[in-house]
Amino acid sequence: xxxxxxxxxxxxxxxxxxxxxxxxxxxxxxxxxxxxxxxxxxxxxxxxxxxxxxxxxxxxxxxxxxxxxxxxxxxxxxxxxxxxxxxxxxxxxxxxxxxxxxxxxxxxxxxxxxxxxxxxxxxxxxxxxxxxxxxxxxxxxxxxxxxxxxxxxxxxxxxxxxxxxxxxxxxxxxxxxxxxxxxxxxxxxxxxxxxxxxxxxxxxxxxxxxxxxxxxxxxxxxxxxxxxxxxxxxxxxxxxxxxxxxxxxxxxxxxxxxxxxxxxxxxxxxxxxxxxxxxxxx
Ligand SMILES: O=C(O)CCC(=O)C(=O)O
Numbered sequence: 001x002x003x004x005x006x007x008x009x010x011x012x013x014x015x016x017x018x019x020x021x022x023x024x025x026x027x028x029x030x031x032x033x034x035x036x037x038x039x040x041x042x043x044x045x046x047x048x049x050x051x052x053x054x055x056x057x058x059x060x061x062x063x064x065x066x067x068x069x070x071x072x073x074x075x076x077x078x079x080x081x082x083x084x085x086x087x088x089x090x091x092x093x094x095x096x097x098x099x100x101x102x103x104x105x106x107x108x109x110x111x112x113x114x115x116x117x118x119x120x121x122x123x124x125x126x127x128x129x130x131x132x133x134x135x136x137x138x139x140x141x142x143x144x145x146x147x148x149x150x151x152x153x154x155x156x157x158x159x160x161x162x163x164x165x166x167x168x169x170x171x172x173x174x175x176x177x178x179x180x181x182x183x184x185x186x187x188x189x190x191x192x193x194x195x196x197x198x199x200x201x202x203x204x205x206x207x208x209x210x211x212x213x214x215x216x217x218x219x220x221x222x223x224x225x226x227x228x229x230x231x232x233x234x235x236x237x238x239x240x241x242x243x244x245x246x247x248x249x250x251x252x253x254x255x256x257x258x259x260x261x262x263x264x265x266x267x268x269x270x271x272x273x274x275x276x277x278x279x280x281x282x
Contacts, residue, residue: 007037007107008280013116021117021157025180025216026173026199029113031207038207042163044100045232049130052092092129094273105234110159110209111278114236117211118155124274126156126235127259133171133229139220142176142188145235146214150245150252150260151269154183155238156214163230166204171220171229173201173210180215184247188217239276241269 011032021027033041094102105128114123126149146156166172176188176196185191200221201210212218214237223229243265245252256263263271 006103007033007041007109009109010112011109013113018117018119021211021213024175024177024199026175026177026201026210026212026218027117028201028204029209029211031205032109032113032209033207035207041100041104042206044098045104045130046163046230048098048101049132049230049232052130053132092127094125094275106275106277108278108280110234111236111280113211114157114159115278118157118236118238120155120238120240121279122239122276123236123278124239124241124270125277126151126237126274127255128232128234131160131229131231131233133220133223133231135223135226135228137171137223139171139174139222142174142191142217142219144184144188144215144217145212147184147188147247148252148255149214149235149237150243150256150265151214151237151241152244152246153238153241154180154214155241156235157211158214158233158235160210160212161232161234162204162206162208162210163232164206164227166201166229166231167225168200168203168221169224170227171223171231172204173212173218173220175199175212176217179217180213182217183215185217191217236277237269239270243267243269 011029013029017027017029094105097105105125111123115121145158146154149156160173175198176191177199179185179188179191179196182191196217204210243256243260243263245265259273260269260271261273263269
């Protein structure tokens with residue numbers, strides 16, 4: 001049984017913010033974590049990510065874009081990242097995470113934000129990962145998170161939590177505004193660049209978070225600075241969702257074997273690795 005997170009105090013979400021996320025597919029929230037909370041949790045999260053990466057625990061990577069497709073000569077695509085690059089290689093698990101990291105990941109403040117924005121009663125943990133980008137590394141290719149999640153719902157979102165101030169040249173996220181309305185697309189890297197307005201998060205301060213819906217086409221820009229870009233991602237989905245294979249099902253095996261171990265299509269997506277984060281029991 002998980003201990004109840006200490007990060008319980010609510011962060012107020014307005015109807016305007018709910019509408020903004022539904023319309024644009026992404027949203028920035030300012031100062032979700034106080035200076036005191038950042039001082040407590042961020043160094044612990046940083047050490048945790050570095051330790052997990054150093055331990056070399058990996059799982060199958062999710063290939064972004066269409067590796068078989070022609071190389072893009074579009075400069076913006078190159079800046080965002082080349083098709084076929086892989087992400088999510090490092091395996092992060094609640095079971096072997098230190099208590100303060102578990103506390104942060106299971107924060108009902110973040111869970112409540114997710115539930116309010118998704119307009120659902122409750123949310124479960126999908127997965128989480130350290131998103132550290134070394135100096136000079138390319139951006140993350142455009143992709144849709146839900147295309148590799150074996151879920152039957154579009155009520156899924158990711159909170160992208162920078163552990164430091166972010167500038168456009170430090171691997172900022174980029175979103176195709178409104179692209180979630182397309183649902184699943186065959187190859188997000190090939191969506192014509194003039195079809196959507198591409199928006200960056202803009203400058204973010206530590207404590208701000210960026211949220212995007214599961215079908216929002218997004219990626220990140222190159223880290224052109226001489227510092228590691230440190231961010232942490234936590235994804236949630238509506239409690240009550242079921243396991244369903246769809247679209248690019250072959251990439252879903254990784255998630256079925258890890259985040260949903262023991263579950264099969266049709267089952268409630270409610271395994272031991274997917275605790276209810278909000279509402280808090282008791
Ligand atoms: O951190 C990045 O560069 C990309 C993150 C991302 O794609 C996500 O959080 O869904």
